[in-house]
Amino acid sequence: xxxxxxxxxxxxxxxxxxxxxxxxxxxxxxxxxxxxxxxxxxxxxxxxxxxxxxxxxxxxxxxxxxxxxxxxxxxxxxxxxxxxxxxxxxxxxxxxxxxxxxxxxxxxxxxxxxxxxxxxxxxxxxxxxxxxxxxxxxxxxxxxxxxxxxxxxxxxxxxxxxxxxxxxxxxxxxxxxxxxxxxxxxxxxxxxxxxxxxxxxxxxxxxxxxxxxxxxxxxxxxxxxxxxxxxxxxxxxxxxxxxxxxxxxxxxxxxxxxxxxxxx
Amino acid sequence: xxxxxxxxxxxxxxxxxxxxxxxxxxxxxxxxxxxxxxxxxxxxxxxxxxxxxxxxxxxxxxxxxxxxxxxxxxxxxxxxxxxxxxxxxxxxxxxxxxxxxxxxxxxxxxxxxxxxxxxxxxxxxxxxxxxxxxxxxxxxxxxxxxxxxxxxxxxxxxxxxxxxxxxxxxxxxxxxxxxxxxxxxxxxxxxxxxxxxxxxxxxxxxxxxxxxxxxxxxxxxxxxxxxxxxxxxxxxxxxxxxxxxxxxxxxxxxxxxxxxxxxxxxxxxxxxxxxxxxxxxxxxxxxxxxxxxxxxxxxxxxxxxxxxxxxxxxxxxxxxxxxxxxxxxxx
Numbered sequence: 256x257x258x259x260x261x262x263x264x265x266x267x268x269x270x271x272x273x274x275x276x277x278x279x280x281x282x283x284x285x286x287x288x289x290x291x292x293x294x295x296x297x298x299x300x301x302x303x304x305x306x307x308x309x310x311x312x313x314x315x316x317x318x319x320x321x322x323x324x325x326x327x328x329x330x331x332x333x334x335x336x337x338x339x340x341x342x343x344x345x346x347x348x349x350x351x352x353x354x355x356x357x358x359x360x361x362x363x364x365x366x367x368x369x370x371x372x373x374x375x376x377x378x379x380x381x382x383x384x385x386x387x388x389x390x391x392x393x394x395x396x397x398x399x400x401x402x403x404x405x406x407x408x409x410x411x412x413x414x415x416x417x418x419x420x421x422x423x424x425x426x427x428x429x430x431x432x433x434x435x436x437x438x439x440x441x442x443x444x445x446x447x448x449x450x451x452x453x454x455x456x457x458x459x460x461x462x463x464x465x466x467x468x469x470x471x472x473x474x475x476x477x478x479x480x481x482x483x484x485x486x487x488x489x490x491x492x493x494x495x496x497x498x499x500x501x502x503x504x505x506x507x508x509x510x511x512x513x514x515x516x517x518x519x
Numbered sequence: 520x521x522x523x524x525x526x527x528x529x530x531x532x533x534x535x536x537x538x539x540x541x542x543x544x545x546x547x548x549x550x551x552x553x554x555x556x557x558x559x560x561x562x563x564x565x566x567x568x569x570x571x572x573x574x575x576x577x578x579x580x581x582x583x584x585x586x587x588x589x590x591x592x593x594x595x596x597x598x599x600x601x602x603x604x605x606x607x608x609x610x611x612x613x614x615x616x617x618x619x620x621x622x623x624x625x626x627x628x629x630x631x632x633x634x635x636x637x638x639x640x641x642x643x644x645x646x647x648x649x650x651x652x653x654x655x656x657x658x659x660x661x662x663x664x665x666x667x668x669x670x671x672x673x674x675x676x677x678x679x680x681x682x683x684x685x686x687x688x689x690x691x692x693x694x695x696x697x698x699x700x701x702x703x704x705x706x707x708x709x710x711x712x713x714x715x716x717x718x719x720x721x722x723x724x725x726x727x728x729x730x731x732x733x734x735x736x737x738x739x740x741x742x743x744x745x746x747x748x749x750x751x752x753x754x755x756x757x758x759x760x761x762x763x764x765x766x767x768x769x770x771x772x773x774x775x776x777x778x779x780x781x782x783x784x785x786x787x788x789x790x791x792x793x794x795x796x797x798x799x800x801x802x803x804x805x806x807x808x809x810x811x812x813x814x815x816x817x818x819x820x821x822x823x824x825x826x827x828x829x830x831x832x833x834x835x836x837x838x839x840x841x842x843x844x845x846x847x848x849x850x
Contacts (some may be wrong), residue, residue, distance in 0.1 A: 260645075262644050263645050264642075264646055266645075267641065267642045267645045268534050268642075270638075271631055271642055274633075274634055274638065275631060275632075275633040275634055278633045278634075278674075279633075300705070350627070351624075351627060352627055352628075352629070354589070354594050354622060354624070355622075355627070355629040356592070357593075357594055357612065358592060358594065358612075358617055358620070358621070358622055359617065359643075359646050359647075360614040360617040360618050360646065360647060360648075361646050391797060434708060479727075512596055514594070514595070515534060515594060515595060516589055516594050
């Protein structure tokens with residue numbers, strides 16, 4: 256599929272899903288309020304942890320806020336793209352409507368990953384960026400070209416890892432039909448990403464670095480912000496992201512061979 | 520010479536099906552150990568379909584009609600055998616192949632629920648690489664043919680089932696495919712909506728010479744659209760040929776109700792060698808083989824005093840119903 260066609264189709268996806276969402280104004284308003292309250296609640300929770308400790312896992316409150324900022328951006332991306340699309344895969348497979356996707360002359364992964372959009376997630380992304388800019392000021396971080404490039408690379412990698420994990424789990428629906436619980440577990444692990452990795456025990460750190468790479472998703476970008484990250488960690492994150500993206504793609508194409516479509 | 524557009528050779532498909540014993544014990548056992556067995560749902564079938572043909576697939580629920588259609592359009596991988604549709608191997612789902620076919624399912628929908636159908640049409644147009652001008656032209660033409668030009672701007676959720684199905688058809692035909700796979704397209708529609716849909720399909724086939732493969736449980740769909748039927752029984756083809764030949768084979772006799780001038784005439788007719796079904800006063804019902812209808816009627820009209828007569832065709836649903844439970848038809 257060429258880039259021109261992808262952009263043209265994506266423009267249509269944006270248009271139709273925004274139009275669909277705007278049909279329900281109250282729902283959008285509730286979502287926006289939820290996003291604001293959720294961020295306030297998270298910062299409040301974090302401040303409670305720091306009430307009696309100046310450091311948690313070697314991080315100060317102001318530094319830990321960076322993780323919260325990155326988490327908020329990722330959660331916004333999750334709510335804008337992953338949640339409306341990737342949870343639909345389960346529905347598509349259970350109800351057999353994946354048939355329509357597979358019979359279109361368009362990449363099926365592109366179609367099911369990007370068809371819908373939830374505009375209220377945009378506010379969360381914006382709030383996350385506001386929080387990050389605030390953190391840059393209070394932590395007196397110097398903004399340079401290399402800082403911006405590395406931050407961008409690590410955040411893009413985090414999105415890539417999160418997407419691949421979610422897509423991988425959703426793909427297993429082709430065999431197991433129902434995988435809601437696995438996705439909920441993944442989302443719960445993502446909540447853990449709001450806290451510095453060093454605040455967990457050694458075994459949990461290994462688990463969140465190797466099996467469910469939450470460490471890569473929030474901690475490494477935060478370390479980049481604070482100038483604490485070593486280059487090998489960033490390189491490792493890029494490699495892990497590439498492996499995850501390629502594997503999830505191959506797994507999807509492999510799984511489609513077993514798609515039996517729902518009975519009519 | 521008309522080309523074969525679909526060529527199926529020795530096609531089989533097996534699915535792994537898990538079975539569960541009833542009760543709590545069975546449920547627990549099923550949770551830990553799944554006993555699966557391979558079930559052959561399509562058994563070594565072969566057929567060809569020519570360009571422009573409308574072919575009806577007949578069979579009881581679970582006979583394998585939909586599985587055949589899904590293999591033909593490339594959704595399901597065949598276990599054995601070969602399929603060629605428009606010169607392509609369907610399961611590879613190449614772009615050129617997908618631009619040539621469409622699948623319409625009466626019980627599933629692709630339209631965006633909260634938006635007017637026109638939005639889904641333009642989305643599909645961009646997926647099929649149609650520019651705005653061409654898409655507009657096709658939407659106008661098809662909506663006029665389907666008589667839904669007024670409904671294009673009403674949200675799908677507010678449309679009636681018939682209007683929705685017509686919109687589904689338009690969404691599925693915007694790229695002007697030359698092979699249509701229709702899986703019970705008239706399901707749930709009222710009689711008028713069914714008739715309109717059939718009229719549209721006939722017109723579309725005539726204008727574009729598109730090949731149509733159709734499954735339906737409404738016999739009227741089959742009889743008014745399909746000259747040829749393929750009967751599927753337990754995954755195998757039990758009959759492949761002309762519909763009227765099948766009907767003749769399955770219903771070789773006609774019943775004729777004859778109203779004689781007097782009861783004496785009726786008695787005379789009863790004793791003249793015809794197979795009599797029943798006789799009430801001056802009315803007598805006889806059975807005549809299709810091939811002897813003309814000659815027999817001549818004899819009756821020349822030799823007996825007849826007031827009126829009625830030829831009763833057995834209901835087509837009843838005849839085709841027999842197809843669904845029989846295994847072989849040697850015609």
